[in-house]
Amino acid sequence: MGIIVNVDVMMAKRKMSSNELAEKIGITAANLSILKTGKAKAIRFSTLDAICKALDCQPGDILEYTED
Numbered sequence: 001m002g003i004i005v006n007v008d009v010m011m012a013k014r015k016m017s018s019n020e021l022a023e024k025i026g027i028t029a030a031n032l033s034i035l036k037t038g039k040a041k042a043i044r045f046s047t048l049d050a051i052c053k054a055l056d057c058q059p060g061d062i063l064e065y066t067e068d
Helices: 007-014 018-025 029-036 045-055
Strands: 003-005 063-065
Touching: 007 018, 007 029, 007 045, 018 029, 018 045
Parallel strands: none
Antiparallel strands: 003 063
16 A cells, blocks of 8 residues: 555654553554554544644655555
């Protein structure tokens, strides 16, 4: 799939740990890890919204499309 998840990049820019972000957005650290590693098959808009609020960014900062 050509979707790249850049949550870890934004977390580094905001100096936020995985556990801190997971707690702020209301998901488990394990589920956040699945999302960060690109193994997730889908993401809910509510989760994307919460990530963007917590990291003060836009969805385009989190998700990137590249051709295979």
